[in-house]
Amino acid sequence: MDLIVRQARRRGDTAPCDIGVEGGTIVAVEPGIAGRAAREIDASGRLVTPPLVNPHVHLDKARLGEVMRPNASQTLQEAIAITWDFKRAYTETGVVERAGAVLEMAVREGTLAVRAFADVDTVGGLRPVRGLLAARARYGRLVRMDVVAFPQEGILRDPGTEALLREAMALGADVVGGLPWYELTDEDARRHVDIVFDIARERNADVHMLVDDTDDANSRSLEYLAVKTLREGYAGRVSASHCGALAAYNASYAAKVIGLVREAGITIVSNPHISLVLAGRRDVEPVRRGITRVRELLRAGVNVASGQDDVDDPYYPFGRASQLEVALFMAHTAHLTYPDELDTVFDMVTTNAARALRLPRYGLERGDAGDLLVWDASSIKEALTRQRPPAHVVRGGAVVARTTVTSELVAGIGDP
Ligand SMILES: [Zn+2]
Numbered sequence: 001m002d003l004i005v006r007q008a009r010r011r012g013d014t015a016p017c018d019i020g021v022e023g024g025t026i027v028a029v030e031p032g033i034a035g036r037a038a039r040e041i042d043a044s045g046r047l048v049t050p051p052l053v054n055p056h057v058h059l060d061k062a063r064l065g066e067v068m069r070p071n072a073s074q075t076l077q078e079a080i081a082i083t084w085d086f087k088r089a090y091t092e093t094g095v096v097e098r099a100g101a102v103l104e105m106a107v108r109e110g111t112l113a114v115r116a117f118a119d120v121d122t123v124g125g126l127r128p129v130r131g132l133l134a135a136r137a138r139y140g141r142l143v144r145m146d147v148v149a150f151p152q153e154g155i156l157r158d159p160g161t162e163a164l165l166r167e168a169m170a171l172g173a174d175v176v177g178g179l180p181w182y183e184l185t186d187e188d189a190r191r192h193v194d195i196v197f198d199i200a201r202e203r204n205a206d207v208h209m210l211v212d213d214t215d216d217a218n219s220r221s222l223e224y225l226a227v228k229t230l231r232e233g234y235a236g237r238v239s240a241s242h243c244g245a246l247a248a249y250n251a252s253y254a255a256k257v258i259g260l261v262r263e264a265g266i267t268i269v270s271n272p273h274i275s276l277v278l279a280g281r282r283d284v285e286p287v288r289r290g291i292t293r294v295r296e297l298l299r300a301g302v303n304v305a306s307g308q309d310d311v312d313d314p315y316y317p318f319g320r321a322s323q324l325e326v327a328l329f330m331a332h333t334a335h336l337t338y339p340d341e342l343d344t345v346f347d348m349v350t351t352n353a354a355r356a357l358r359l360p361r362y363g364l365e366r367g368d369a370g371d372l373l374v375w376d377a378s379s380i381k382e383a384l385t386r387q388r389p390p391a392h393v394v395r396g397g398a399v400v401a402r403t404t405v406t407s408e409l410v411a412g413i414g415d416p
Pocket residue numbers: 056058210309310
């Protein structure tokens with residue numbers, strides 16, 4: 001065997017087990033695997049999980065925060081305008097460098113699959129998508145990456161984008177993106193959704209839209225997206241991020257939309273860090289938390305995942321590309337803090353996100369991919385609390401990242 005992780009504690013198991021990996025696949029999960037492997041890791045009863053998955057991140061704009069002018073109004077509109085200045089000057093190599101820095105950070109934090117949005121519009125053209133495709137190739141050994149062709153300036157609002165989206169898919173983008181709520185009228189928003197589905201069908205590609213990213217209860221594109229998904233036979237192949245307006249709908253309409261979302265098998269991706277700083281800005285009191293109806297969606301049986309969304313760019317100044325941190329934020333913002341709910345927030349950055357990305361062989365059973373994390377913690381609660389990167393990040397049976405944290409009190413309590 002290539003690798004044996006000894007004394008691993010999987011979630012839900014009462015006793016530790018050994019996990020053996022060969023040829024990139026988990027081939028044994030047993031109390032004690034006989035013989036030696038080329039490499040062995042002693043987990044000593046610590047938690048071992050499948051890798052973290054980030055279903056939503058903008059790697060093309062990541063780290064513009066270091067060079068941009070300040071977002072004085074703190075609005076989404078100004079963030080978009082600041083980004084225009086950069087998009088006009090983007091180079092493919094610049095995008096690869098900035099994306100690569102975040103991907104390396106993410107791998108060290110245990111994320112081995114990301115869905116990255118590349119702006120496709122008449123401002124930056126196809127440079128962001130070319131850059132992310134190049135980053136996907138360069139970092140393929142470390143991390144699986146979906147590239148989403150994403151119309152950040154709208155499709156009808158930015159004539160020429162529809163053709164660019166088709167070109168981006170032909171270049172090798174994996175998923176068709178969308179931003180229907182950003183169009184100027186409800187009718188245009190529906191037309192936007194129709195165009196995205198036309199392109200998705202042509203390519204047999206999945207769809208991931210940023211939906212109703214506003215506090216405005218009149219923004220109703222999620223309802224149409226769900227109906228369209230059902231009518232196109234696309235159930236299970238569509239994700240919708242943000243959906244802040246869903247939180248502002250009256251309870252009856254929200255219940256109707258949530259029912260449709262569930263029926264359509266849409267994954268809702270909520271990005272707590274960014275929604276917390278961007279949403280609710282016009283509220284006096286009560287100030288909203290900005291995230292969608294996460295608890296209600298979960299209760300209704302909808303697949304809900306969480307993403308990092310932005311890493312140091314005009315939208316958000318922080319971001320460690322740590323899905324463990326995203327899970328901690330989700331626990332706080334969605335009030336998911338009881339013991340079984342901690343498992344739920346961890347599911348949202350692992351199994352639920354993997355389901356949205358339709359990752360094959362994801363898990364820790366025989367036959368699953370040889371991808372796993374050995375945490376410096378014995379439980380989900382401890383991992384969430386300590387917020388340390390995994391001690392070992394394993395991809396395809398090989399250790400691709402390792403973290404050791406040392407910290408000590410050097411003064412005794414009796415010292416001055
Ligand atoms: Zn986003």
